[in-house]
Amino acid sequence: MSTPTVALDLKQRTPLRPARVLLHVFLVVTSLAWLGPLLWAVFAALRPYSETSTKGYVSWPDKLSFDNFTNAFKQSDMMHYFGNTLLIAVPAVLLTLLLSSMVAFYVSRFDFRLNVFLLLVFTAGNLLPQQVIITPLYRMYLLINLPGITVSGKLYDSALGLVLIHVAFQSGFCAFVLSNYMRMLPHELTEAALVDGASAWRMYWQIVLPLCKPAMAALATLLSIWIYNDFFWAIVLISTGENMPITSALNNLSGQYFTDPNLVAAGALLTAIPTLIVYFVLQRQFVSGLTLGANKG
Amino acid sequence: MTTDTTTKTPEAAAVPPPGAASRTARARQGHRRLLTRRDRFTLALMAGVPTVLHVALVWVTALASIALAFTSWDGIGFSSIKWVGLDNFQQLFNDNPQFWPAVQHNIIWFVVLILIPTPLGLFLAVQLDKKIRFSRVYQTAFFLPVVMSLAVTGFVWQLIYNPDTGLINSLIGANKPGHYIDWIGDPHLNLWAVLVAASWRHTGYMMILYLAGLKGVDPSLREASSLDGANEWQTFKNVIFPTLRPTNTVVLVVTIIEALRAFDLVFVFNKGAQGTELLSILITNNIIGESSRIGYGSAIAVVLLVISLAVIIPYLVATFRKERRA
Numbered sequence: 040m041s042t043p044t045v046a047l048d049l050k051q052r053t054p055l056r057p058a059r060v061l062l063h064v065f066l067v068v069t070s071l072a073w074l075g076p077l078l079w080a081v082f083a084a085l086r087p088y089s090e091t092s093t094k095g096y097v098s099w100p101d102k103l104s105f106d107n108f109t110n111a112f113k114q115s116d117m118m119h120y121f122g123n124t125l126l127i128a129v130p131a132v133l134l135t136l137l138l139s140s141m142v143a144f145y146v147s148r149f150d151f152r153l154n155v156f157l158l159l160v161f162t163a164g165n166l167l168p169q170q171v172i173i174t175p176l177y178r179m180y181l182l183i184n185l186p187g188i189t190v191s192g193k194l195y196d197s198a199l200g201l202v203l204i205h206v207a208f209q210s211g212f213c214a215f216v217l218s219n220y221m222r223m224l225p226h227e228l229t230e231a232a233l234v235d236g237a238s239a240w241r242m243y244w245q246i247v248l249p250l251c252k253p254a255m256a257a258l259a260t261l262l263s264i265w266i267y268n269d270f271f272w273a274i275v276l277i278s279t280g281e282n283m284p285i286t287s288a289l290n291n292l293s294g295q296y297f298t299d300p301n302l303v304a305a306g307a308l309l310t311a312i313p314t315l316i317v318y319f320v321l322q323r324q325f326v327s328g329l330t331l332g333a334n335k336g
Numbered sequence: 337m338t339t340d341t342t343t344k345t346p347e348a349a350a351v352p353p354p355g356a357a358s359r360t361a362r363a364r365q366g367h368r369r370l371l372t373r374r375d376r377f378t379l380a381l382m383a384g385v386p387t388v389l390h391v392a393l394v395w396v397t398a399l400a401s402i403a404l405a406f407t408s409w410d411g412i413g414f415s416s417i418k419w420v421g422l423d424n425f426q427q428l429f430n431d432n433p434q435f436w437p438a439v440q441h442n443i444i445w446f447v448v449l450i451l452i453p454t455p456l457g458l459f460l461a462v463q464l465d466k467k468i469r470f471s472r473v474y475q476t477a478f479f480l481p482v483v484m485s486l487a488v489t490g491f492v493w494q495l496i497y498n499p500d501t502g503l504i505n506s507l508i509g510a511n512k513p514g515h516y517i518d519w520i521g522d523p524h525l526n527l528w529a530v531l532v533a534a535s536w537r538h539t540g541y542m543m544i545l546y547l548a549g550l551k552g553v554d555p556s557l558r559e560a561s562s563l564d565g566a567n568e569w570q571t572f573k574n575v576i577f578p579t580l581r582p583t584n585t586v587v588l589v590v591t592i593i594e595a596l597r598a599f600d601l602v603f604v605f606n607k608g609a610q611g612t613e614l615l616s617i618l619i620t621n622n623i624i625g626e627s628s629r630i631g632y633g634s635a636i637a638v639v640l641l642v643i644s645l646a647v648i649i650p651y652l653v654a655t656f657r658k659e660r661r662a
Contacts, residue, residue, distance in 0.1 A: 059468070062463060062466075062468065063468075063469075063470075065463075066463065066464075066468075066470075066474045069460070069478075070473075070474050070477035070478060071477075073477050073478055073480070073481070073536070073539075073540075074477050074480070076492050076493060076495075076496055076536065077480065077481075077492060079492075079495060079496065079503055080491075080492045080495050083495055091501070095506055096501055096502075096503065096506045097503070097506040097507055138385065138386035138389070139386065141382035141383070141385075141386060142382070142383055142386045142387065144382065145379055145382050145383040146383070149371075149379060153383075155656055157383070157387065158656070159652055159653075159656060160387075160390070160391070160395065161387075161390060162652055163645075163648050163649065163652055164390060164391075164394040164395060164398075165394075166589075166593055166644070166648045166652075167394065167398065167641070167644055167645075167648070168593070168596045168597045168616060168640055168644055169597070169599075169616075170597075170599065170615070170616040170619040170620060170637060170640060171398055171401060171637050171640050171641045171644065172393075172394060172397035172398050172401060172637070173619060173620065173623060173637070174401060174404065174619065174622070174623060174630055174633045174634050174637055175396075175397040175400035175401055175404060175634070176393065176397045177623050178411060178630065179397065179400075181411075203389070203393065204393055206389065207389050207390045207392070207393035207394055208393070208394060210386055210389075210390055211390065211394075214386070233371075238372075238374065238375055238378065239371065239375035239378045239379050239382075240375075240378050240382075243382070264483060267485070268484070268485030268486070268487075269485075270485060270486060270487045270599075270600045270603070270604075271599055271600060271620075274603070274620075274624070275620060275623055275624060286485045286487050286488070287487070289487055289488070289491065290487065290603075290604065293491060300494075300495060300498060300501050303491060303494075304491070304492075304495055306491075307487075307488045307491035307492060308488075310485070310487075310488055311484045311485070311488045314483050314484060314485065315480075315483065315484070318480075318483040319476075322476070325483070326479075326544060326548075
């Protein structure tokens, strides 16, 4: 019995050095290659257009500055578009979490036979390509009149319209994840509360929801990045350039400045910054959200 | 989704511990008996409001796509909706010069993603799973493209592919008249150029999914295999890979869905001009383009819907069945 353990110990203590070094070399080279396109964009964005147009892009830089970044930010009024995104993403994330946790609470605690069917409908809907539903959705948004509620007077071309479709689309995935999470909570918890006469709402709000914080945090991180990164819904469902969220507005901005790739690079990188910050700060949440329980298999 | 854009999988979600099922069922019975009328009303609202919203915006519209595919409609008033039977499909299959190329491109998209970035992601995951130093740093580098929006990815890669100012042509001197390589405009090249960018992103995504899968592999399996004298490749092939089956299913479904959803990159790149047509692009052009042919656009959507459901439904049914057994 002792032989295997010895063999194992030896193996752990003497790692194959040259192999490890080789692996590190490989990984360093590949990760640099992976970062290459981004680094190239940063390099281009830091150089003035006048210089690159005379010397070419593959050349030693004479001058590096943040001018393109400040210009892109000011000239295209990026603050305004970041504001638009905030106006869409914050309510969308909160509403998605609220609604999907309510559905999850219902299907995980009260089996009304609909349980599996309901979850199936939600998750299947979430996996559909968005283009499958866009034609009727676009028509529906044009037909729904909301005078006084949205600036456009319709669901079309309004932040509300985007919030609703984000919530409807994303709640499928969240409901599935949260319902699985809630089912792992001991049933005695809510049973005791029920016997004590707590209402269904109180069980949800004061007992179950606080216990779901880790899953909610992971989902909130994921949702924020997804909704921030959304391009398609806004391209189709928003007509006024002014109302576009930042990611979709980028498309118009680039059209405006197509003659200056350095400026476009700076603009694109500025757009990516908020997602990168969220990712670096909440990396754990993001990854655990993506793979929530995948290791269980 | 991404939206989405990023595809998510239900299987990548927590599964309840085995044995909890029977207890759960009893508990649910108990729960139900104790409910007051008001509670029932609250619960109906809690389940009903999100369901109505989801069904109205996702499933009713999906069904409407099917219905509209058999009509012609100019979008002005409901009275102009005319039943045309299979006309839209006939035109689509026989007369549309963009349709079959689009189908072909969607298939190529899937084949490339599953053959190149997916195995690469798996390979990277296996390497990074070796308790290696700086693992997090490497992971971040590979995963960064997944976090950024596809729109930004499109712009970043344009800086590389631009025929006049891009990195590649500047490096190989192909930006002068005479030996000009148009990575974005040339219909023989642009799909492959876009697919490089798509693969750049897909690799990191697959790596993360496989890393999570590998964490679930019982370490004693690996030990046993190496004690039996298996080398690293044999251990991987005979022991690790077979136990990754659930992850492989997720990866397959995710990749198919990504291939069907592909849109943003191409739209930013060249709006789906000749060479990069995709089903999603054709549908969208039918809405925001000059000629809005609702029935026709819906017919393309139905093709996309049928393909998607053919993948989604068997997958979900299998997932839910497995979960019930658990």
